[in-house]
Amino acid sequence: AQKITQTQPGMFVQEKEAVTLDCTYDTSDPSYGLFWYKQPSSGEMIFLIYQGSYDQQNATEGRYSLNFQKARKSANLVISASQLGDSAMYFCAMREDYYGGSQGNLIFGKGTKLSVKP
Amino acid sequence: SAVISQKPSRDICQRGTSLTIQCQVDSQVTMMFWYRQQPGQSLTLIATANQGSEATYESGFVIDKFPISRPNLTFSTLTVSNMSPEDSSIYLCSVPGTGGRNEQFFGPGTRLTVL
Numbered sequence: 001a002q003k004i005t006q007t008q009p010g011m012f013v014q015e016k017e018a019v020t021l022d023c024t025y026d027t028s029d030p031s032y033g034l035f036w037y038k039q040p041s042s043g044e045m046i047f048l049i050y051q052g053s054y055d056q057q058n059a060t061e062g063r064y065s066l067n068f069q070k071a072r073k074s075a076n077l078v079i080s081a082s083q084l085g086d087s088a089m090y091f092c093a094m095r096e097d098y099y100g101g102s103q104g105n106l107i108f109g110k111g112t113k114l115s116v117k118p
Numbered sequence: 119s120a121v122i123s124q125k126p127s128r129d130i131c132q133r134g135t136s137l138t139i140q141c142q143v144d145s146q147v148t149m150m151f152w153y154r155q156q157p158g159q160s161l162t163l164i165a166t167a168n169q170g171s172e173a174t175y176e177s178g179f180v181i182d183k184f185p186i187s188r189p190n191l192t193f194s195t196l197t198v199s200n201m202s203p204e205d206s207s208i209y210l211c212s213v214p215g216t217g218g219r220n221e222q223f224f225g226p227g228t229r230l231t232v233l
Binding site: 033035037042043044045047050052091093095097105106108109110111 | 119151155159160161162163166208210212220221222223224225226227229
């Protein structure tokens with residue numbers, strides 16, 4: 001069975017500094033995708049970044065990068081130059097990816113609450 | 119990216135009543151997913167809705183409590199039936215990205231409070 005573990009219930013970071021949010025996963029599927037979402041207090045789930053299990057390079061999207069270490073089964077999110085608006089819950093998720101498509105449902109971790117200090 | 123809208127955005131309901139949540143997507147998608155997020159918790163999949171077939175429910179969720187309709191490739195509804203305070207949650211619909219990209223997007227959610 002697939003499982004996502006986020007061991008940091010809460011994190012603090014100073015504005016303009018970088019922060020790493022930890023995520024480890026467990027799966028027996030050979031093909032899978034790893035996701036990070038941001039959930040502000042409004043409740044919406046904002047897609048941040050995706051990493052495929054066969055991708056050779058770590059994914060990056062603006063200030064977000066995913067540190068993918070397949071052998072260690074970790075997919076940590078790095079946020080560079082933190083901003084006050086980055087304060088939110090962050091969820092790591094995994095999905096089994098089928099060949100030729102992405103049709104599976106997401107399995108979520110428990111989340112990390114990030115607080116950015118001015 | 120897919121643009122997803124949900125109605126209502128929030129509601130306060132009395133126990134024993136039912137609420138139907140609508141999810142509209144701006145593109146045709148084969149699969150739509152309904153998730154529940156209880157207060158302070160992570161997201162849990164309720165069911166997968168395919169157009170033209172019965173929804174597939176996850177363990178712990180049943181059709182009588184959470185009936186789902188999927189009349190076409192851009193729309194779905196989730197009904198929360200015979201509500202109790204334990205049903206107070208955020209309900210979100212989700213669809214995979216299109217055009218060969220691997221994102222998965224969520225609607226803005228429906229925040230339900232049951233008194």
